Structure formats: structure tokens, C-alpha cells
Amino acid sequence: MLEIKDIEKLAKLARIELTSEEKEKLLKEVDPILGYVTQLKEVVSVVGEEKKAGELRNVAREDANPTETGTNTKDIIADMPDSQDNYLKVEKIL
Amino acid sequence: MSIDLKNLTIKKAHEALLKGEYSAVDLASAYLEQIKKTDKDIHAYLEVFADVIEQAKVADEKIKNGKAGLLTGIPIAVKDNILIKGKIASAASKILENYTATYDATVIEKLKNEGVVFIGRTNMDEFAMGGSTENSAYGTTKNPYDLERVPGGSSGGSAAAVASNESLVSLGSDTGGSIRQPASFCGLVGLKPTYGAVSRYGVMAMGSSLDQIGPFGKTVLDAEILFNAIKGQDKMDSTTLPNKKSEENLSGKKFKIGVPKDFLNIGGIDESIVKNFQESLEKLKALGHEIIDIELPNLKYSLAVYYVIVPAEVSSNMARYDGMRYGKRVTGATGIEDYFLSRQAGLGREVKRRIILGTYVLSSGYYDAYYNKANIVREIIKDDYKKAFKNVDIIATPTAPSVAFKIGEKVDDPLQMYLEDIFTVPINLAGVPAISIPSGMKNINGKDLPIGIQFIADYNREDKLFAVSKSFLEEK
Numbered sequence A: 001m002l003e004i005k006d007i008e009k010l011a012k013l014a015r016i017e018l019t020s021e022e023k024e025k026l027l028k029e030v031d032p033i034l035g036y037v038t039q040l041k042e043v044v045s046v047v048g049e050e051k052k053a054g055e056l057r058n059v060a061r062e063d064a065n066p067t068e069t070g071t072n073t074k075d076i077i078a079d080m081p082d083s084q085d086n087y088l089k090v091e092k093i094l
Numbered sequence B: 001m002s003i004d005l006k007n008l009t010i011k012k013a014h015e016a017l018l019k020g021e022y023s024a025v026d027l028a029s030a031y032l033e034q035i036k037k038t039d040k041d042i043h044a045y046l047e048v049f050a051d052v053i054e055q056a057k058v059a060d061e062k063i064k065n066g067k068a069g070l071l072t073g074i075p076i077a078v079k080d081n082i083l084i085k086g087k088i089a090s091a092a093s094k095i096l097e098n099y100t101a102t103y104d105a106t107v108i109e110k111l112k113n114e115g116v117v118f119i120g121r122t123n124m125d126e127f128a129m130g131g132s133t134e135n136s137a138y139g140t141t142k143n144p145y146d147l148e149r150v151p152g153g154s155s156g157g158s159a160a161a162v163a164s165n166e167s168l169v170s171l172g173s174d175t176g177g178s179i180r181q182p183a184s185f186c187g188l189v190g191l192k193p194t195y196g197a198v199s200r201y202g203v204m205a206m207g208s209s210l211d212q213i214g215p216f217g218k219t220v221l222d223a224e225i226l227f228n229a230i231k232g233q234d235k236m237d238s239t240t241l242p243n244k245k246s247e248e249n250l251s252g253k254k255f256k257i258g259v260p261k262d263f264l265n266i267g268g269i270d271e272s273i274v275k276n277f278q279e280s281l282e283k284l285k286a287l288g289h290e291i292i293d294i295e296l297p298n299l300k301y302s303l304a305v306y307y308v309i310v311p312a313e314v315s316s317n318m319a320r321y322d323g324m325r326y327g328k329r330v331t332g333a334t335g336i337e338d339y340f341l342s343r344q345a346g347l348g349r350e351v352k353r354r355i356i357l358g359t360y361v362l363s364s365g366y367y368d369a370y371y372n373k374a375n376i377v378r379e380i381i382k383d384d385y386k387k388a389f390k391n392v393d394i395i396a397t398p399t400a401p402s403v404a405f406k407i408g409e410k411v412d413d414p415l416q417m418y419l420e421d422i423f424t425v426p427i428n429l430a431g432v433p434a435i436s437i438p439s440g441m442k443n444i445n446g447k448d449l450p451i452g453i454q455f456i457a458d459y460n461r462e463d464k465l466f467a468v469s470k471s472f473l474e475e476k
Helices: A004-013 A020-037 A041-045 A072-080 B010-019 B024-042 B050-062 B107-113 B156-163 B181-186 B220-230 B270-286 B301-321 B335-346 B349-362 B368-389 B414-419 B425-430 B460-473
Strands: B045-048 B075-079 B117-122 B168-173 B189-192 B210-219 B256-260 B290-296 B395-399 B434-444 B447-459
Touching: A004 A020, A004 B349, A020 A041, A020 B168, A020 B301, A020 B349, A020 B414, A041 B010, A041 B301, A041 B368, A072 B168, A072 B368, B010 B024, B010 B220, B010 B368, B024 B045, B024 B075, B024 B117, B045 B156, B050 B117, B107 B220, B117 B156, B156 B168, B156 B181, B156 B210, B168 B189, B181 B189, B181 B434, B181 B447, B189 B220, B189 B256, B210 B220, B220 B434, B220 B460, B256 B270, B270 B290, B270 B395, B270 B434, B270 B447, B270 B460, B301 B349, B301 B368, B301 B414, B368 B425, B395 B460, B434 B460, B447 B460
Parallel strands: B075 B117, B075 B168, B256 B290, B256 B395
Antiparallel strands: B045 B117, B168 B210, B189 B210, B189 B434, B395 B447, B434 B447
16 A cells, blocks of 8 residues: 655656645545556466576667758757757756 | 538539539638537537638639549648648647648648648547547537537547538547547547558557547548558658558458457446447348357456557657747746746646656556556557457447537546546557448437547458448448
């Protein structure tokens, strides 16, 4: 069983601020879903762990032929919440 | 100029455009007129583009110069998670309310080359998470057959747009049934292609190992034409597969159709759906196809697998929406607080729920118990299909366990909402292609509500899906 402090920890890891009402709701909703998916443990204990997961894997392409610098700059900057002199502007970090 | 939009198909429109019976501008205007009439009730569109007529003029020019292809001048609606350069793409989320796409998705680029006319962007469940469009941050789309009911989801707007003649065809995306279930609820043909058949470059990722883009149409041929236009290998999406064209001539072929009886007895399926499915099997038999009992013993675990893998992939994919480089930013006292506040304000309930679940199943100590186990069971489910397709061409099931449900009926019970996907989810886990086509109606309080049947084929055998569907619908 999850507790409110577990939800708070997960929310912190996921970088989401939650109201106490949202936390209560999530606790009520997440627990039954986790209960439902525990059936997977039983299935795997029947078929055995030796069944390997994994034809799916990441395939990366060569990082080649980049777009010429500046091609999309104007459009990308236009989408920024805040910018200055072609730079993305954020709060001071240090 | 009056065009019969209800019975219009791509081929009919194409022939009329070539003969000059009407122009692409006339055709686009007819759809805009229809949108004006019905979309305030249906709410299929989040935005109807301001340049529809301009696009149609370009298509007319192409037709005049004898350069028209089958799709030139054809009106298409696009789900709001697919990027069209210069247009807003919000995925029906507050966090991307004002996000303007800086490039075209590969599917859009292909369709632009064909000279289609993009009518607008359609409503959906936020970031494609849901089965009813009720999770949209911009209001629910209504089912054209009954305005008190949902159109299905997550591609509900794309389905409702075609079903209400507000577009001729449309694009959706399908992670666990998001094309097929709304197609079923709205009486349309909807295809979830083989994983890797269509490039996802320029589509907002939800469950990356499951997502596919696919077409909606009123006829099998319309869906087939649109699928052929968007498929193909793409260097920008490394999961795409080379096109292998089947040489087999399928016209008039009698198929071996497998039916997983045990899977149909899991309970919770509406009686009218079971009855309609039995009638559909009789019809297939009468058409000369062979019905064979098959076993897919591990499909019953599909939802458990799905609701581990999807939240896991969602929690990773949604990490990019942090209010920094684009989208909504809510400023706090510190830089890190900006993340927390932007995501609180910008993301909806279902998205947050899946992020929290995904963060849990991927966290150290639980990773093995949930995510690894889910991947192992996923392989077992794949094996079930591989075995089955040694003996049959097609597997048939209902598309959804019920007809369109009422707005608000399931919104407070996520597990109940997830059970809606019982027939569609296993297909995405395996990566095989599947189609939903109309198979009948159920009358509730004087309103006819569509029922769908789902056909599933082996990898890259969309051709078999089209052939058996045309046979079933007696479409030439």
C-alpha cells in the first residue's frame, strides 16, 4: 500500500507540484492500478524468468548532415517562453 | 454548388476534380460550410485553419497543370499531436497551448507533396492519453451519432470530423486503440499499421514502443489510399521498416480467420457486442471464409502489461515538457521551482497520474518487479500471435467491449476506463497491424450507435486486412 509520503516523493522525482487534494486523489487511483498489475509477478513465476525480454532495442542513426546553423533559429526562439539576444532566458540557477 | 459529402470517397472526389465538376476550392468550401453548421455541437476541431482556401487554390493549380495525384485537393483533418510547420500543435494540453510547430512531421511532408488540403487540427485526449477525448484541456468532443456520448479516443476529434462530414478523411495515432476504438464508436474504418510501417518523426511521443500513426475513412479504400501515402522507411525515425510489397493477389481470396474463443469469455463485454460479433462470423462464413477456433492464452495479461509499459514510457517522454524551451512557463522563486509550477499548471489529471505511476514502476527497487516483468510477459503475448499466424491469415475480435458510452460515465474510474481497451491493447504490444470496420448498430433510446469488428494480421500484412474488410463490407 502506498502512502501520501510516497506520492510526494514520486511527485518530487517527476518535478510536479501537487495540491493536497491531488495527492489524495492520486493515492486512491494509483493503488488499485498497482494492485491490478501485480498479476504479472504470478505469470512470470509460472513461465520463468529465463524468457528474455527484448527484441525491442534502441537504434540510433549517425549524427551526420546537420541542418545549417541558423536555419530554424527564428522559429525556435519564437516558441521560447522568454529569450534575450538569441538566447533562452531562465531563472538564475546558482 | 452542392456536393454530396455523406457519400463522397477519395476516388469519387478525385474523378470529379479531374472532370472539373467542381474545384478543390468548391470542395474545401463545402467542408467549411459543414463545419460551420455542425462543429459547434460536435467540437471535433480545436482549430480550423485560416488558409484552407489558399491550400485548395494551390491544389486547383496542380490539377489544371495535369500534375494531380489521387490525393490532390483532398481535405484531411489532422490530430493535434502531429506537427504541421507554422501551425499550433498542442496535443490538447495547456502546456503547449501556444506552441507553434517549427517543422513538418514526415507524414505531413508526404501529404503536402501529394497536394492535400489540411482542414484543421482535431481534438484528442491530452497527449493521446485516454479513450474518450474527455481528457482534452479544451472540452470534450461529442459523438455525431448521439451528442450525449463520447466519440471514443484518444483520436476522437479525427473520428468525429469524418463521421460528421466535416472532413473526408483524417489522421490519428494509436498507442493502445486510439484509432480503432473511435472508429468503432463513430462507424468508420480505422487502421493501426504495423509498428514501424509509418514514420513518427514530428509526432509527439506517448508510448514510444507502441505508437503508430494511421488513417480514418468512411470506406476501406479511403483508409488504404491514405495509408499508402504515409507509409515508408524514414531516416528520421529509426524504428521504421523497409517497404516490402506483397506479391500475393488477394482479390477474391478466401481467408482462414481465427477466433480466440477463450479471450471472448473474459466477462464485461456487452451482450449486443457478442451477438453482433457472432453474426459477423456467420457473414464471413457465408462469404466463403473459414472460421477457426484458436487460442491466445496470454492475451488476458495484456492490460496489466500495457499499464506498466505505457506509464513508464510516458514518464520519460513527458519529462521534456518543463516550461523551459517552449510551452507554458510558470515562474517561481527559483529555476527548479519553474519546473514544478509549470508542470502543475500545464499538465492534466490523467497525464499526471501516468507520470506518477511510471515514475513508481521505473524507480530503483521496483523496476524489476514491474517493468522487467511486463517486458517478459509482452514477449509471451507476441509468441501467442506468432503461433496463431502459422495457421490463420486473420484474427477477428470485437473492437471494443461496448458501444460509445455516455460523457462522464467512466471519467472517475481510471481502471474501468482502461478496460475499454481490452481488445485493442494486445495488438500494440505485439506490433502487428489491425483494422476496425463497421459491423452493425445497437439502438439505445431511439439512437443507432455503431459497433465495430477488428481484424488483425501478421506483421506487414495490411493488404490482408484491406482485402478481408472489403469482402466483409462488400466494397468493390
